[in-house]
Amino acid sequence: xxxxxxxxxxxxxxxxxxxxxxxxxxxxxxxxxxxxxxxxxxxxxxxxxxxxxxxxxxxxxxxxxxxxxxxxxxxxxxxxxxxxxxxxxxxxxxxxxxxxxxxxxxxxxxxxxxxxxxxxxxxxxxxxxxxxxxxxxxxxxxxxxxxxxxxxxxxxxxxxxxxxxxxxxxxxxxxxxxxxxxxxxxxxxxxxxxxxxxxxxxxxxxxxxxxxxxxxxxxxxx
Numbered sequence: 474x475x476x477x478x479x480x481x482x483x484x485x486x487x488x489x490x491x492x493x494x495x496x497x498x499x500x501x502x503x504x505x506x507x508x509x510x511x512x513x514x515x516x517x518x519x520x521x522x523x524x525x526x527x528x529x530x531x532x533x534x535x536x537x538x539x540x541x542x543x544x545x546x547x548x549x550x551x552x553x554x555x556x557x558x559x560x561x562x563x564x565x566x567x568x569x570x571x572x573x574x575x576x577x578x579x580x581x582x583x584x585x586x587x588x589x590x591x592x593x594x595x596x597x598x599x600x601x602x603x604x605x606x607x608x609x610x611x612x613x614x615x616x617x618x619x620x621x622x623x624x625x626x627x628x629x630x631x632x633x634x635x636x637x638x639x640x641x642x643x644x645x646x647x648x649x650x651x652x653x654x655x656x657x658x659x660x661x662x663x664x665x666x667x668x669x670x671x672x673x674x675x676x677x678x679x680x681x682x683x684x685x686x687x688x689x690x691x692x693x694x695x
Contacts, residue, residue: 476503478502478503478504478505479503479504479505479526479527479592479593479596480505480507480523480525480526480527481498481504481505481506481507481525481526481527481528481529481592482506482507482508482509482510482516482519482520482523482525482527482528482529482530483495483506483508483509483510483528483529483530484509484510484511484512484513484515484516484519484528484529484530484531484534484539484542485510485511485530485531485534485558486511486512486531486534486535487531488511490531490581491509491511494506494529494588495509497585497588497589498589498592501589503593504589504592504593507523507525508522508523508525510530511534512534512535512536512537513530513534513536513537513538513539513541513542514536514537514542516528516530516539516542516546517537517542517545517546517549520546520549520550520553521549521550524550524552524553525553526552526553526554526596527553527554527555527556527592527595527596528543528546528553528554528555528556529556529558529592530542530543530555530556530557530558531557531558531559532557532558532559532566532570533559533560539557539570540557540566540569540570540573540575541573543555543557543570543573543574543575544573544574547573547574547575548574554576554577554595554596554598555573555574555575555576555577555595556575556576556577556578556579556591556592556595557570557575557577557578557579558579558580558581559578559579559580559581560580560581560582561580567602576595576599576600576601577591577592577594577595577600577601577602578601578602578603579591579601579602579603580603583603619690623691625671625686626686626688626691628670628671629667629670629671632653632663633663633666633667633670634688634691634692635653635692636649636653636660636663636664636667637667637679637683637688638683638688638689638692639652639653640664640676640679640680640683641679641680641683641684641688641689643680646660646661646664647660664676664679667679
């Protein structure tokens, strides 16, 4: 059975770039360029008209930016996948494109074979990011996790965080009092308050919570 070709819309404000991509794609019978746009507004209009499988679109174009055009196309045509092209590895644009619904994000210096593989993968419903940008993705994920964990302890005072960290180390109230130069009754009050703020029932739950959410990292950052 002959596979239907992947129908592609190219959107770039530079005619030479459009011609180059089109010439490359024409060498592959399973890839068919059905329309070309020179700006974001035109890309949206032609996408609504032709309903392509894949849109290959420049991030930066005069007038409406490619990211905004991507968001509108994906919203109106959920089955259409968008590959964003950019000349520079900019983290902000990468994350904006992902939030806009782009399925692919590649640098223009990408090799011809890699661009073809990207379009094929996106056409199959996969997502792909230029390898040079993957570290930015992992860095953002790590920072997001750190922010989430920091938010979990945001209602605790600095002293309550110290007490919780020592609970996680298995110290008793008396031992914590000695370590922090506090009265034992004061430590009991800290323990009671932090259990209430974290909606935990006992010290064992508090210790598990602290370890699970890396309280030592949070304590070191203070």
